[in-house]
Amino acid sequence: xxxxxxxxxxxxxxxxxxxxxxxxxxxxxxxxxxxxxNVDGAVRAFENKCPHQAWLLDEGDFDGESITxxxxxxxxxxxxxxxxxxxxxxxxxxxxxxxxxxxIQVDVE
Amino acid sequence: xxxxxHVVVGGGVAAASTVATLRSGGFDGxxxxxxxxxxxxxxxxxLSKDFLEPGSPPTPTLIREPQWYADHQVQxxxxxxxxxxxxxxxxxxxxxxxxxxxxxxxxxxxxxxxPAPGDASDRILTxxxxxxxxxxxxxxxxxxxxxxxxxxxxxxxxxxxxxGLGKRATIVERADVLMNKALGHSIGAIFTDIHRAKGxxxxxxxxxxxxxxTGSSAVVRTNHGSIxxxxxxxxxxxxxxxELAAEAGIVTDNGIVTDQxxxxxxxxxxxxxxxxxxxxPFYNQHLRVEHHDTAxxxxxxxxxNLLGHDEPxxxxxxxWSDQYEHNLQRTGxxxxxxxxxIRGSLDDLKFSAFALRDGRIRSVISLNQPRDVIAVRRLLFxxxxxxxxxxxxxxxxxxxxxxxxPASATAEERTS
Ligand SMILES: Cc1cc2nc3c(=O)[nH]c(=O)nc-3n(C[C@H](O)[C@H](O)[C@H](O)COP(=O)(O)OP(=O)(O)OC[C@H]3O[C@@H](n4cnc5c(N)ncnc54)[C@H](O)[C@@H]3O)c2cc1C
Ligand code: FES
Numbered sequence: 001x002x003x004x005x006x007x008x009x010x011x012x013x014x015x016x017x018x019x020x021x022x023x024x025x026x027x028x029x030x031x032x033x034x035x036x037x038n039v040d041g042a043v044r045a046f047e048n049k050c051p052h053q054a055w056l057l058d059e060g061d062f063d064g065e066s067i068t069x070x071x072x073x074x075x076x077x078x079x080x081x082x083x084x085x086x087x088x089x090x091x092x093x094x095x096x097x098x099x100x101x102x103x104i105q106v107d108v109e
Numbered sequence: 110x111x112x113x114x115h116v117v118v119g120g121g122v123a124a125a126s127t128v129a130t131l132r133s134g135g136f137d138g139x140x141x142x143x144x145x146x147x148x149x150x151x152x153x154x155x156l157s158k159d160f161l162e163p164g165s166p167p168t169p170t171l172i173r174e175p176q177w178y179a180d181h182q183v184q185x186x187x188x189x190x191x192x193x194x195x196x197x198x199x200x201x202x203x204x205x206x207x208x209x210x211x212x213x214x215x216x217x218x219x220x221x222x223x224p225a226p227g228d229a230s231d232r233i234l235t236x237x238x239x240x241x242x243x244x245x246x247x248x249x250x251x252x253x254x255x256x257x258x259x260x261x262x263x264x265x266x267x268x269x270x271x272x273g274l275g276k277r278a279t280i281v282e283r284a285d286v287l288m289n290k291a292l293g294h295s296i297g298a299i300f301t302d303i304h305r306a307k308g309x310x311x312x313x314x315x316x317x318x319x320x321x322x323t324g325s326s327a328v329v330r331t332n333h334g335s336i337x338x339x340x341x342x343x344x345x346x347x348x349x350x351x352e353l354a355a356e357a358g359i360v361t362d363n364g365i366v367t368d369q370x371x372x373x374x375x376x377x378x379x380x381x382x383x384x385x386x387x388x389x390p391f392y393n394q395h396l397r398v399e400h401h402d403t404a405x406x407x408x409x410x411x412x413x414n415l416l417g418h419d420e421p422x423x424x425x426x427x428x429w430s431d432q433y434e435h436n437l438q439r440t441g442x443x444x445x446x447x448x449x450x451i452r453g454s455l456d457d458l459k460f461s462a463f464a465l466r467d468g469r470i471r472s473v474i475s476l477n478q479p480r481d482v483i484a485v486r487r488l489l490f491x492x493x494x495x496x497x498x499x500x501x502x503x504x505x506x507x508x509x510x511x512x513x514x515p516a517s518a519t520a521e522e523r524t525s
Contacts, residue, residue: 061483070479071436072154072429073402086126086405087133088173 008095010105016043016098024067024078026058032108034094037062039078045096045106046081050074051089067091113138115415116201116209118191118353119217120144121153122401123382125172126408127215132181134416140183141209143201145190148239149175154401156242157266158431162274163250169239191218194357196375213415216365216373216380217408218350220399225258225343230322233341236263245342252339253277256329258317260287262430264344265300268309269432279310279336281317281329293443296462296474299455300432307433312336347399349384362386364397369421371411381411390421391490392442400428425489427482438482441472441489450497453478463500470495470510484508 013027013036024037026048033048035057048057055071062068066084068075075084081091096106115131115138117124128142144150151169159165178185190204194214201209222235234245245267249255255271257264260282268278280287286297287304305311315331320341327341351361359373360366364386371379371387380387382404386397403426410422427440435458446464453460461481464472470493473485484507492512499505 061480068483070483073427073483086172088129088177 008107009109010097010099010107013104013106016102016104019043019104022062022064024058024062026056027106029106029108034106034108035067035091036096036104036106037067037078039064042079043096043098043104044079044081045094045104046076047092047094049092051083051091057091113212114141114210115139115213115215116141116143116211117215117217118143118201119215119219119382119384120146120148120150120187121217121219121382121404122150122172123217123219123384123404123408123411124215125150126405127217127381127412128178128181128183129173130409130412131415132183134412134418136412136416138212140181141186141211142178142183143186143189143191143203143209145188145204146238146240147188149173149178149185149187151239152401153237156239157236157263158270160242161246161249161267161270163246167243167246169242191353194353194359194378196357196359196378199377212377214378215371215408215411215415216354216359216378216384217382217404217411218353219383219404220347220349222343222347223345225320225341225345226317227320228322230327232322232327232339233320233343235343235345236267237347245340248340249274249276254279254338254340256281256327256336256338256341257344258320258329258341259344259346260284260289260301260311260313261344261346262288262291264342265304266430266432267342267344268304269307272307272309273433277310278308279312279338280304281312281315281331281336283314283316285313287311287313292437292439292474295449296476299458299476300437303433303435303458347383349386349397351384354378354380362395364395366395369423370414370419371407371422372414379411379415381407387422390423396426396442398426398428400426402427423490425486427486429479435477436479437474437476438479439472439474440482440486441470443472446471448497450500452481452500452503463495465495465497465500468494468496481507487511 019038035046035048037044050069052074060069066075081093083089117127150172193202222237225233254277257268257280260280271278286301289297315333318330320329329336349364354365355361365380367380367387369388383399386395389396429438443464446466448465450463459477461475461478475482493510
């Protein structure tokens with residue numbers, strides 16, 4: 001875990017105070033579009049791209065539990081990125097953490 | 110004791126979702142999918158859209174990779190038609206001459222395109238299957254002018270794709286606006302303007318009298334004169350594939366009739382997807398829709414009921430259509446509504462049209478404003494209270510319309 005953490009390239013996004021529980025936000029890191037989600041206080045980061053037809057997921061809906069892509073309503077579990085409908089697809093996820101200063105950091109490599 | 114065997118007839122999303130849900134729901138007996146298509150279940154929606162573009166991959170978007178069926182021990186009999194059903198013996202006769210016994214049977218035979226008028230010709234095409242789309246794609250590549258008969262969804266999508274490829278496209282439609290049946294007159298009129306502005310030539314109020322292949326072109330005769338084109342695409346609606354069921358004595362009425370649990374009148378035989386006319390408890394009537402999402406969920410519901418869960422199929426029907434840069438979605442049913450309220454801007458082509466009745470939302474059609482559709486989908490069957498003014502106010506989030514929980518229930522929740 002420690003070494004894993006040390007080799008990561010954490011990049012700052014925004015402060016956790018600006019991402020409330022049940023919020024999601026789209027950010028761009030090194031040209032990668034990332035979706036950052038606060039699920040019940042836990043922060044998750046996924047590729048901001050619907051596996052169906054690449055629509056931006058931050059334009060979608062997040063009800064606190066699942067993320068729905070509004071283009072054709074595919075839905076994903078927000079804590080794991082696993083597809084709910086359809087259930088055989090998964091969002092690509094990135095490691096992320098909240099550092100001691102409350103900054104949400106993501107590693108997109 | 111012999112193993113239990115369930116058989117699913119059909120090769121569309123409903124069939125695919127039935128087999129997947131049977132397996133994820135713990136069914137570990139034999140599972141056979143019988144489809145007269147040569148390809149494992151694939152997505153049809155792209156076939157009238159991206160798939161027709163010469164630059165896009167010539168392979169279909171599969172719902173699941175072939176390996177999935179092997180991994181989940183689903184036997185796929187492709188290019189095989191289920192020809193006769195004997196419900197008493199619980200046997201299915203296949204086009205291969207073999208017969209297959211079943212314990213549970215799900216019919217997900219979908220619909221077929223209403224055939225093109227006149228003789229068979231490779232200039233006069235319909236669009237339902239991958240094979241149809243491959244032929245259309247190759248014919249479209251060399252065509253300059255495409256005539257589309259019927260201004261419904263598939264016709265409009267094909268015209269939009271053709272225009273996007275720099276082709277001349279003409280739509281011949283009986284009504285005075287496009288998509289009249291699905292969207293109603295006023296939204297249909299907006300779409301008519303969109304297509305006109307994109308350069309589609311429209312022959313409205315026009316009845317097709319005949320189509321024939323001259324050997325070098327196709328000629329469409331209408332009550333308002335003739336149209337000559339390189340290619341004719343007929344989008345004249347569809348017919349449910351009910352024959353297998355009907356001949357076996359299963360009740361059909363514009364589809365295979367089922368109750369809310371996807372059951373037909375014959376024991377152990379279920380139906381799902383575009384072919385099924387299912388009883389919907391909220392609307393208190395049998396409804397048959399041809400929507401992708403509904404077919405997916407319906408197939409899953411049939412599987413759960415086959416597994417003994419007694420779960421009524423209570424979904425709000427929902428569909429989308431992508432034309433040019435526009436995304437259209439609809440949920441609910443407008444019948445019996447007495448007021449239409451617009452939220453958003455008609456001029457900017459970014460709005461939702463709500464059909465209301467008795468302070469409830471009956472349906473919504475959204476153009477480029479899909480967020481409203483998801484909100485309405487959550488409201489349709491629960492208590493809510495709405496006024497036209499509230500809906501018009503874009504600052505009012507739609508999820509606020511949900512009736513508040515009674516105070517006692519809220520208090521209870523707090524203490525738990
Ligand atoms: C070109 C096109 C574009 C579309 N676009 C959209 C869209 O944008 N949005 C939307 O919501 N919906 C769209 N739809 C509708 C959507 O695709 C359908 O609702 C969906 O495919 C229905 O799935 P199904 O499994 O019920 O039936 P189908 O997909 O029709 O599948 C039925 C299958 O059963 C097979 N079969 C039939 N009889 C037998 C038999 N006796 N033995 C063996 N096999 C048999 C058929 O070959 C077929 O493979 C579109 C449809 C088409 C054709
Ligand atoms: S692009 Fe996301 S559901 Fe289609």
